[in-house]
Amino acid sequence: MYIRAIGQIRTDAALGCLIRTSKSAPSAHIPAFALALENAGVSPQTRHPSIYFDAFRAYVVSRDESPHHMGPGYPYEVPLCPFCQSPAERLVTLDARSLEDYALEVDPTFFWYRCQCDNGEYILVKHVDGGLEGVMTAMTSP
Numbered sequence: 001m002y003i004r005a006i007g008q009i010r011t012d013a014a015l016g017c018l019i020r021t022s023k024s025a026p027s028a029h030i031p032a033f034a035l036a037l038e039n040a041g042v043s044p045q046t047r048h049p050s051i052y053f054d055a056f057r058a059y060v061v062s063r064d065e066s067p068h069h070m071g072p073g074y075p076y077e078v079p080l081c082p083f084c085q086s087p088a089e090r091l092v093t094l095d096a097r098s099l100e101d102y103a104l105e106v107d108p109t110f111f112w113y114r115c116q117c118d119n120g121e122y123i124l125v126k127h128v129d130g131g132l133e134g135v136m137t138a139m140t141s142p
C-alpha cells in the first residue's frame with residue numbers, strides 16, 4: 001500500500017525513494033516496486049520514461065472551448081459489442097485540422113464499451129463518406 005502511494009506522488013524524491021528502497025526489498029515485493037516505478041513515469045528495467053509524453057498533452061475543458069468533442073452526441077453509427085450488442089460510446093473525436101503535428105484526412109474518433117465483455121484490444125472501423133463503417137464489426141443503425 002505504501003509502495004503504491006509513493007509511486008503516485010510522482011516527484012524525483014519519491015522516485016529516488018522507490019529505487020533506493022527496492023534494492024533492499026524482499027523479492028516478493030519487487031513486482032509492487034516495478035509497478036509503482038512505472039506508475040511514477042519510469043520504466044523499471046531501463047529507467048527511461050515509461051510514458052510517451054506527447055500522448056497526454058491534453059486536458060478537459062468546458063464544451064465548445066475546444067475543437068475536439070468528447071462524450072455523447074456522436075452523429076454517426078457506432079460499433080456494437082460483438083457479444084452483447086451494446087453500442088460503443090464516444091470518448092473523443094479529435095479535430096484533425098487542429099492537430100498541428102499530424103496531417104490527417106479524417107477526424108479520428110475513439111470509442112469504448114461500458115459492458116464487461118471481452119472485446120479484445122481493439123475493434124476496427126473505417127471512415128467513409130458521411131460516417132463510419134465497421135470492419136467485420138456490426139454497427140448501430142443509421
Ligand SMILES: [Zn+2]
Binds near residue numbers: 083085116117
Ligand atoms: Zn458487450
